[in-house]
Amino acid sequence: xxxxxxxxxxxxxRKKAGLPLRELASKAGMSxxxxxxxxxxxxxxxxxxxxxxxxxxxxxxxxxxxxxxAIDETPVFPxxxxxxxxxxxxxxxxLFPQRDDVQFEMVAESISPLEKKKSEWEVHHCDxxxxxxxxxxxxxxxxxxxxxxxxxxxxxxIVAEVRHRLVNLSEEPIQLISVYYPxxx
Numbered sequence: 647x648x649x650x651x652x653x654x655x656x657x658x659x660r661k662k663a664g665l666p667l668r669e670l671a672s673k674a675g676m677s678x679x680x681x682x683x684x685x686x687x688x689x690x691x692x693x694x695x696x697x698x699x700x701x702x703x704x705x706x707x708x709x710x711x712x713x714x715x716a717i718d719e720t721p722v723f724p725x726x727x728x729x730x731x732x733x734x735x736x737x738x739x740x741l742f743p744q745r746d747d748v749q750f751e752m753v754a755e756s757i758s759p760l761e762k763k764k765s766e767w768e769v770h771h772c773d774x775x776x777x778x779x780x781x782x783x784x785x786x787x788x789x790x791x792x793x794x795x796x797x798x799x800x801x802x803x804i805v806a807e808v809r810h811r812l813v814n815l816s817e818e819p820i821q822l823i824s825v826y827y828p829x830x831x
Contacts, residue, residue: 652696655710657685659703673702693736694766701771706830707731708744708751719747735760744829751829755822757784757814765813772826775803781820785813 660670667685671678675698683689684699691699700710711729729740739754755776767789777799778784784796789809796802796812804810814820 652691653685653687656681656699656703659705659710660685663703665703670699670702674698690733692733692766693731693738694768696731696733697768707738708740708830711740719745734758735765748829749827751826753824753826755824757781757812757820757822759814759817759819765811767809767811769809770804770806770826770830772806772828772830773804774824774826775801776822776824777801779821779823781814781818782816783814784820785815787811787813 660667665673667681668678671681674681676695680689680695681699684691684695697707700706708729711731723742727743731738731740735758737756741752741754742748778796778801780798782797786794786796786802786804787810788804791808794802795815802812812822
């Protein structure tokens with residue numbers, strides 16, 4: 647789904663949940679004007695902003711992007727069937743579909759070097775671990791705990807409910823594989 651379609655879908659979900667615009671905005675920690683602008687496709691939200699809105703709707707990226715098609719029980723997940731969410735700075739590829747027999751969520755992430763000045767804080771309601779599979783240098787910041795440098799091959803682990811962000815410090819994109827447990831869906 648293109649980010650331009652995100653606003654239309656958010657509006658449908660908000661109305662289906664019976665949430666007034668201001669209530670969704672309050673739950674997401676945003677202004678009603680910002681939500682309205684997204685719903686009317688006048689602005690394109692970042693992935694971090696999308697995540698805050700989805701959490702306010704009690705859903706996650708997997709639920710939001712999940713296909714309505716029946717998913718068979720195959721152990722192979724073709725790239726063509728994977729859901730992708732992206733903005734100007736990040737691209738998330740959800741490697742596994744939402745399925746009862748899949749006990750964790752795995753995401754391939756790409757972070758642009760252009761994001762340095764706009765990196766947003768994130769909070770997940772699950773533990774997240776990952777490995778930097780390509781790129782030269784990144785900085786993991788955990789609010790009130792510290793900062794750590796990551797290079798290709800380095801791994802990280804963040805417990806649930808901890809405010810954090812990962813900033814690309816190099817001049818090329820970095821690639822990560824992240825695992826969320828339990829899955830956010």
